[in-house]
Amino acid sequence: MRQRTYNLISTSILYLMFVSVGQAQSVFNVIPLGVKGGGAEGNLSAYMVAPVNSQAYVCLDGGTVRQGIEVAVANGAFAATADQVSRSFVKGFLISHAHLDHVSGMITNAPEDTAKFIYAFPKCLEIIKNHYFNWESWPNFGSEGVNPLKKYTYKPLSEGQDIPLENTEMTLKTFSLSHGNPYESAAFLIQTNGKQVLYFGDTGPDEVEKSTKLQKVWEAVAPLIKAKTLTGIFMEVSYPNEQPDNKLFGHLTPNWLMKEMEKLAVLAGKENMRDLRVIITHIKPAGQNEIIIKGQLESNNALGLKIIYPEQGTAFEL
Known part of the structure; x- marks a missing residue:
């Protein structure tokens, strides 16, 4: 009887340890509101993120x-x-x-929304202020302008x-x-409790x-990958490999994504790239793009990345 009680206690402790570790590994909750590139009017880039x-x-x-x-x-x-949720x-x-395809939902829903902050580079804010919230395209819900x-x-x-x-x-x-040089886009590194998630807006390959x-x-995030604190990278793949380089318009293909991942691996160590979660965003909805892109990514994943394809309205944790 005593041995049985000891075994039950040991099992319970191991279970609690397992649950504790599992919980510690999940830091961010992600709700995809839109996952596609331009053209999918009701499913365009937007991801809610919180601890x-x-x-x-x-x-x-x-x-x-x-x-x-x-x-x-x-x-x-x-x-x-x-x-x-919205308000x-x-x-x-x-x-x-x-x-x-990155701002239309925010703009059109502004009349029913509550007070919020818009974080962006100054040039991006100028475009929002001068071309959207200007009383001509839409009422000026911003904090500056007319x-x-x-x-x-x-x-x-x-x-x-x-x-x-x-x-x-x-x-x-x-x-x-760079999103079609010289047009500027941004990547956001979000941190909480010593862990990070990295989100890329639209971008083309450096080359x-x-x-x-x-x-x-x-160079900035390689140390975080080595330290195992970067929980995931959101990165766009808009076109299949067949898209010519001169028709990328500041976007990535599966081949270009993997070439950039190889550059990251040189800095972070290939051994640290295995199972790194890469969330694929902004696939253009035309034709068979999604099926082709998924196949090309899976067949060229020599680094052993954990590739995730988010779905609108389906929550996941990082």
């Missing part, structure tokens, strides 16, 4: 917002209404660049600067990207863009 067990999210880009939240609520991602859970938008309604407060970003994300438990560091911007990001 696990927190309801204070930021939205990475804002292509599709309300419709994505409604899908997420229907899928059980939230124990709340779409109105509550109360989202504390701010991190906008990588001002192309319509007769501002001041619902959204602009937060200009500086490359490499660590800042708090207001009303959340997260901090942000931003990197400049095609005649740039070193991606290399600078790899």
